[in-house]
Structures are given as C-alpha cells and as structure tokens.
Amino acid sequence: MSACVPGPARYSLFAAALMLGACAAPPKSMLPGEASWSGRLALQVQSAPPQSFSAGFDLRGAPVAGELQLTSPLGNTLATVSWTADSAELRQGGQVTRRGSLDELTAELSGTAVPVAALFGWLRGESMDVPGWQADLSRQSEGRITARRSTPLPAAELRVVFAP
Numbered sequence: 001m002s003a004c005v006p007g008p009a010r011y012s013l014f015a016a017a018l019m020l021g022a023c024a025a026p027p028k029s030m031l032p033g034e035a036s037w038s039g040r041l042a043l044q045v046q047s048a049p050p051q052s053f054s055a056g057f058d059l060r061g062a063p064v065a066g067e068l069q070l071t072s073p074l075g076n077t078l079a080t081v082s083w084t085a086d087s088a089e090l091r092q093g094g095q096v097t098r099r100g101s102l103d104e105l106t107a108e109l110s111g112t113a114v115p116v117a118a119l120f121g122w123l124r125g126e127s128m129d130v131p132g133w134q135a136d137l138s139r140q141s142e143g144r145i146t147a148r149r150s151t152p153l154p155a156a157e158l159r160v161v162f163a164p
Contacts, residue, residue, distance in 0.1 A: 034062045034066070036058070036059065037059045038057065038059075039057060041057055043157070044156065045156045046153075046156065055071060056073070066116075067082040068082075078092070081102075086100065087101070089105070103116075118130045122135050122137065125140045133149050134148050143163055144160070144161055146158065
C-alpha cells in the first residue's frame with residue numbers, strides 16, 4: 001500500500017504524529033491501563049531542505065492499543081493513527097494505510113520503528129531508553145518536554161507544550 005503523504009512531508013507528519021506522545025496534558029483515566037493526553041507539538045526535521053510541522057493532538061489508550069489524532073489550529077483533523085496488538089492504520093483525508101503492527105507502520109512511514117511503550121512512559125514523566133532518541137523531561141512539571149532524534153538521519157527535534 002502507498003503512504004498517504006508523499007516524500008519528506010509524509011515523514012514530518014507521521015513523525016510528528018507518533019512522537020508527539022513525548023508530551024501532553026496530564027493523563028485522564030479511561031479504562032484500566034489506558035490514559036488520555038492533549039496538547040500542541042512542533043517538529044523540526046534537519047532534512048534538505050529543513051522541514052517543520054506543528055499541530056494540536058489528542059492521544060488515547062495504551063502501548064498495546066490506542067489512537068492519536070492530529071489537528072490544525074482551526075480544529076480540523078489532519079491525520080489519525082490507531083493501533084491494536086495486531087494491526088495499525090493511518091487515516092488522512094480519504095486514504096488509509098494499514099499494517100500488521102504500529103512498529104511496521106512507523107518504520108515504513110518514518111524510516112524507523114517508534115517505541116510506543118516509551119512514548120507512554122515519557123508522557124508519565126518516566127525516563128525511557130530509546131535507541132537514537134533522547135527525551136528531556138527536566139521541564140515536564142512546567143508542561144514542556146523535548147525529544148531529540150540523532151539516528152537514523154535526518155536528525156529531528158520534537159517540542160511539546162501542555163497543561164501540567
């Protein structure tokens with residue numbers, strides 16, 4: 001299946017969608033083991049030419065099943081990523097991209113699998129080791145988190161602001 005967004009823009013949108021988990025508003029319980037976060041994010045990708053992306057987001061669920069929605073400043077849905085233990089899909093406009101796992105989907109769209117369990121840990125303020133990524137949680141209590149990806153290239157920086 002083809003991706004929903006061509007070339008570098010596809011990487012930026014999807015990376016933003018997945019890495020926005022690196023910050024958000026404090027979790028609100030849904031079901032046991034599930035949580036919900038909302039906030040705004042900005043992603044800068046050190047590609048040629050450099051790219052940047054910003055959006056609002058809503059993230060619900062847990063590492064094994066959940067949904068991430070990206071929205072414009074006007075509240076329009078830009079893209080939605082949803083996953084279960086055995087499948088994942090990206091919905092954007094009228095197009096849907098499905099894969100057998102979130103790791104497979106993220107690897108195809110961004111060039112590397114994104115460790116969802118670590119994203120949920122970062123949201124809770126837990127330091128998680130993720131190859132290629134370094135999350136700065138030092139300002140989490142102020143509602144700010146930054147995550148930087150050094151490998152694989154291109155390098156990227158994700159900044160999130162949320163209500164602590």
